[in-house]
Structures are given as structure tokens and as C-alpha cells.
Amino acid sequence: MAIPTETELPRPTLLQRVTPRQWTLLDVALSVIFFMGALAIITVDRGAKGPAHHFAWLLVALCVASGPIALRRRYSMPVLFTVTVALTASTMLGQGFVGVPFVALPLYSVVVHNDRRTSLMTLLGVEVLLLGALGVAALQGPIGAGSSFSIIVAGATWIVADSVRARRAHHAGLAYQVEQRRLQEADRAQNSLIEERLQIARELHDIIAHSLSVIAVQSAVGGHVLENQPDEARKSLAAIEATSRSALEELRGLVGVLRHGDLEEPSRSPALRIVDLDRLIDDLRASGLMITYQIHGQVVEVSPSMDLTVYRIVQEALTNVRKHSKATSAVVDITFGTRELEIDVVDDGGECVQSGLVRSDEGNGSHHGIIGMRERARVFRGSLSASSLEGGGFAVKAVLPLVEVAP
Numbered sequence: 001m002a003i004p005t006e007t008e009l010p011r012p013t014l015l016q017r018v019t020p021r022q023w024t025l026l027d028v029a030l031s032v033i034f035f036m037g038a039l040a041i042i043t044v045d046r047g048a049k050g051p052a053h054h055f056a057w058l059l060v061a062l063c064v065a066s067g068p069i070a071l072r073r074r075y076s077m078p079v080l081f082t083v084t085v086a087l088t089a090s091t092m093l094g095q096g097f098v099g100v101p102f103v104a105l106p107l108y109s110v111v112v113h114n115d116r117r118t119s120l121m122t123l124l125g126v127e128v129l130l131l132g133a134l135g136v137a138a139l140q141g142p143i144g145a146g147s148s149f150s151i152i153v154a155g156a157t158w159i160v161a162d163s164v165r166a167r168r169a170h171h172a173g174l175a176y177q178v179e180q181r182r183l184q185e186a187d188r189a190q191n192s193l194i195e196e197r198l199q200i201a202r203e204l205h206d207i208i209a210h211s212l213s214v215i216a217v218q219s220a221v222g223g224h225v226l227e228n229q230p231d232e233a234r235k236s237l238a239a240i241e242a243t244s245r246s247a248l249e250e251l252r253g254l255v256g257v258l259r260h261g262d263l264e265e266p267s268r269s270p271a272l273r274i275v276d277l278d279r280l281i282d283d284l285r286a287s288g289l290m291i292t293y294q295i296h297g298q299v300v301e302v303s304p305s306m307d308l309t310v311y312r313i314v315q316e317a318l319t320n321v322r323k324h325s326k327a328t329s330a331v332v333d334i335t336f337g338t339r340e341l342e343i344d345v346v347d348d349g350g351e352c353v354q355s356g357l358v359r360s361d362e363g364n365g366s367h368h369g370i371i372g373m374r375e376r377a378r379v380f381r382g383s384l385s386a387s388s389l390e391g392g393g394f395a396v397k398a399v400l401p402l403v404e405v406a407p
Helices: 020-049 055-071 076-092 104-112 116-140 149-225 230-258 274-286 304-324 368-379
Strands: 290-297 329-336 340-347 383-388 394-401
Touching: 020 055, 055 076, 055 104, 076 104, 076 116, 104 116, 104 149, 116 149, 149 230, 274 290, 274 304, 274 329, 304 329, 304 340, 304 368, 304 394, 368 383, 368 394
Parallel strands: 290 329
Antiparallel strands: 329 340, 340 394, 383 394
16 A cells, blocks of 8 residues: 655635735725726716716825725725725715725725724724714715715624634634644653653663673672682673673663564563562672662562562662772662552762762762662652761662552
């Protein structure tokens, strides 16, 4: 099946396809038509009633009323004022130009491009001028039946134009809502992408930092005892091999998740859990760090995501002990309460400086490991603190609610 390469857009309406230049030409044509129609009217009236109708003045008023209509889209308010004055003058001379809606086009432009209050005040001004002219004409003698034509046209035009303005505002509001929803969806997609990148960064940091730390320590031990204690050197090499294989397996699993849409089968390796901490701690003990590990309280089953989070927090805390301190021992306590799960990792290494930065909770991002642990805890609306202890030592404490929030 062929996949379309372009999105087919709906065909614009006829009015949407008209260019600004074409609209201007249309206004010029209407201006000429109005002029010719009104000229025919005053010419017929002159032939019927003689020169007493002030033909010359009516001709001037006609030119003033029709000419500016060609510019009504660019100068709507000045054009409306000019046309209204011309119609006022012609009405006072007894000529209402029945059938020629001079006032309609400029008034329409004013109404659709201004708010209702402004358009109402404009309509009121036009009607007052035309009614005043009609009154003056009435004082001079009988007025024709069509003398109020422009007054009626002005009122009807305002009703139509205000409806068009309201409809356009409604459509603009709908378009704005659609655009806002599009922007919100784009923001959600961007935030999701950022969160995925942060999660990948955390996983890579936890896997690589821990494994390389153990490998570095075991390599150093193996190098020191290679000549005198070959058995210990072999143990170090075995630990390096086991750690490398474990890290490689975890990296393969992570890459498998990232390539979930590929044809390759996803990794079948089980996710790391709290029960896997025994193996992690044994590996670190083998590197020379004395670790006391205990689980307190009634153990309850948690979700795989929280299982992995607990494992990663303990892993990162112990990796920091090995990498960034001179600690010789550490205590790991996991406590299952009635509503919370607490993780405590305390070492005896004291404050440690790496690249001039002291490990502390106020390190404003000095250590990516602490940031990653805190982000993991926040996924479950938990908290994590990390700070130096008085008298030496460093403590990491995490509290995760057992009533989980879906990550």
C-alpha cells in the first residue's frame, strides 16, 4: 500500500482564493457602478423637475459618495465619514439616491474590523447625521418616499456585519483552541522525550558507574597480589569477569528496550529486584568493602518498577561509597513499614572531596548519582536525602510510599 508523502489540505473557498488586488479592483468596479446608477437617478429627476434640484451640487455629492468606496478596505473609518457627509448633503438637497447603497460597504468594513461598542457608536453617528439631514430636507418642503433609504440601509448593514464579525471571532477562537491543543501535545511529547532521555541516562550511569568501579578496584587488587598471591589475583580476575558479564547483560537489556520496534527479540533477562541485592553486596564485599545488610519489617510485594528503583538506589549509594570516599565499611538497611519503604545506606568514610566538591545534599547537582537517585524517588512521590554525618561518615536515606503512584 502506497504511503502518502504529503497531507492533502482542503480546497480554499472562493472568497479565500480572491487576492487583495482583486478585492481592490472589485471595489473600484462597485464604485463606478454606484456612480453610474446614482447619476442616472439624478439625471432622470432633473429632467422631470428641472434645475431646481441643484444638479451641480448633487453631482459633487455623488462623486464624493462614490469615489472613496474604492479605498474602503484600507481606510474604512475615513471613507465612511466622507460618504456619510456626502449622503447628508444630498439628503438635505432632497435626493436620497434610492437603490444605491453607498453607506453599506464602508460601514460593513468598519463593523467587521472593530469591536461591537465601537461599531455601535459609529452606527449611531451615521444615523444621527442622516436623520438630521432628513429633518432639514423636511423643513424645506415635502420629502420623497425614498429619502430614508440610506438610514434603513445603515441599520441593516450593521446587523449583517456584526453577525459576520461574531462568526469570525468564533472561528478564530476555535482555531486558537486547536493551536493551543497542538502546542500542548507538542510540549507533552517533548517532556516525554526528555523524561525518557533522563531515564536512559540514569540507567547507563547506574550500570556503568557501578561496574567500572568494581572492575577498577579488583584490577588494582589483582595487580598488587599478582606476584605474591596468585590465588587472590585469580579471584580478582574472576570478579572482573563476572562484573563485566553482568554489566554487558544489563546494557544489552537496555538497548533491547530502546530498540523495541526492531525485528530483534527483546531481552528476556529479568529486571533487577531487591532480592538481587545479595549478589550486588557480595561483589562489593569481594572488593574489600565491609557491608552489613539487613531487611526489617514485614516484607511486602512491590511493583517491578519500585523493585528496580530500590535496587538502583542501593547500588548507586554503594558505588559512591566505593568511588568517592575512604570508607572501609557501610550499613544497608531496608525497612518495610505499614505505608512506607525506607532505604538507609551509611558509611564511615566521612566527607570526601572529588574534583574539589564535597558530597552533600546541597551540592546543587555536583554528583549525577545523587541527582539520579532523587529523581528515581520522586517518580513514586518519595524523597531522598544525602549528607555528611557529624563525626564522619555519609548517609543516604530514601523514603518511598508503598501506596504507589503510577510512574
